Structures are given as structure tokens and as C-alpha cells.
Amino acid sequence: MIEDIAIESRGTIKLSAPDCTSCMLCVRECPVWCIEIDSHTEQVTPEGARRPRSVAVLDAFTIDWGLCMYCGICVEVCPFDALAWAPSPRGGVGEAEQLVAGIEDLSG
Amino acid sequence: MTIAANSVEITQQIEWISAEQWRDSLASAHRQGWVCLDVLTAIDRPEQREFHVVLHANRVDSALGQWWGVVVPQHDAELASLVDVFKAAAWHERETREMFGITFTGNVVSHDPTAQGLLLSDEAPVTPLRKHVPLGARVDTPWPGNADPDPRRSASRRRQAPPGTRPEWFETGDGQ
């Protein structure tokens, strides 16, 4: 879980990828449709377990900062606290496509 | 005055006025010092089959502002113009007419059929701020929320309408 930060500090949104279960709640609640998730399920058998269980594996998670309006709904709806505000705002970019941030960028 | 970014409270109330009293009440407010028209616009309330026309005016002798509102039925979307009270109302009423289809009686431009395009191009949809008018980008863009990692869950999931859309936008036909 990412550390709690005062809500005034809406610099950027951070993703803690290991906590994300690909539940899609943030994607479906985002009013401007700027979060996209690509994921698949895998069968894993934990040691000692009798039957395999399926777990979601996150393949891609992007936020398009060109569309995001910093409303914070995604942060609020995430049941696993995988999204959180971070205080430092993002730097500028040269091309519009660079506003689409992936897992690595969002986790940094 | 300090306002915390996350705790701005909307404390201002709207003073509701009847359509018959709209012009006279605002003329009276103007005489009492509410001289600076800030905004006049409308809200489409399709379920109630009415518009809310709202107006915000400021004073120049203090930092106060005030909202006024009036309910206008959609089957008779006409309201007295305020151009002789606030000159600036001419622009806002013309814009509100173009975006919602409300006529402002007494606003000369609002009645002039040759003065259609203040803000919209000829190709733009008619009265685009009416809620039944589809937002093109929302209809044409695939919603990322349709994806689901687990096909079994996907099959049992209750279908949710994409946020910011209305079901009638996706009905076949002309969408009107």
C-alpha cells in the first residue's frame, strides 16, 4: 500500500502495481475514460493447496494525463489502495503521446 | 481569505423566481446594486421536461455574488430577455438559445433567424447541450471499461453504462 498523503497534494497519481487486482473499478468509474487496463488470468497452485486458483495478472495500466482532470475518483474507488495521490506534479513533455503513462512511469 | 483546495464549500443558494417575475425581479436586484452580470446559462432537466435558467450577478461595492434561477417548461421554452437590465445578457441569452433552444423574448438577436451561428458551425448538432444530443466522441470511442480480465466474470457482470453517457445515445435510429 502506498503511504497516505494529504488530499491537497494532488501532484500526480501513483500506482502500486502489486496491489492492483485488475478489478476494473477505477477504469469504469473514471468520468473521462482515461485509464486503460490490459490483463489476463493465470492458474496458480499455491504450495500446499489442492486446487489451482486463478489470479489476475496486470499486463498494462495506463493513465492519459492529457485527459485526466485530477478528480480523484479512481483513488477513492480503488478497494485495494493501489492508487494514491503523490505530491510532486509531473514534468512537461514534448509530445502528446508522452502524456500516456504506463505501469513503470506510474510506479516511479 | 484562505480556501483549502479540498474543502471549497458551495454555500451560495439559488433564489428561485417565477418566469413571470423574472425580468422585474432582476431589474429590482439590479437597482439594489447587483449590476454586474457574471453568467447566464441553462441546465437541461429532461426527466422533468424543463430547463433551469440560472444567472449569477456580482456587486461592485463588495465581493458578494448571488444566483437567481427560473424554471422554464420545455414545451414552451421562452423567457423574457434581460437585455434592458443587463446589456451583457445579450451575449449570454444568444448563447443559451443556441445551446439549448430557449428563446428570450425581447432579445432582438435571439429572434433573428439569420443570426444562428454565434458559436457553433453549420455542421454542429442543433442545441448540443440538450442531454439527448449525443456527445460524438463518447459514442465513437470504445469505452475502456468494456475490457475484462476474466471472461467468466465478464459474462456474469451486470452491464454498467459508461460514465458520462445516456442510454438513448446508443439506441439505433437518429438518436433524437
Ligand code: SF4
Ligand atoms: S483522477 Fe479522475 S480523471 Fe484522472 S484518472 Fe482518476 S478518475 Fe480519471
Ligand code: SF4
Ligand atoms: S480499482 Fe484499484 S485494484 Fe481495481 S483495477 Fe483500479 S487500481 Fe487496480
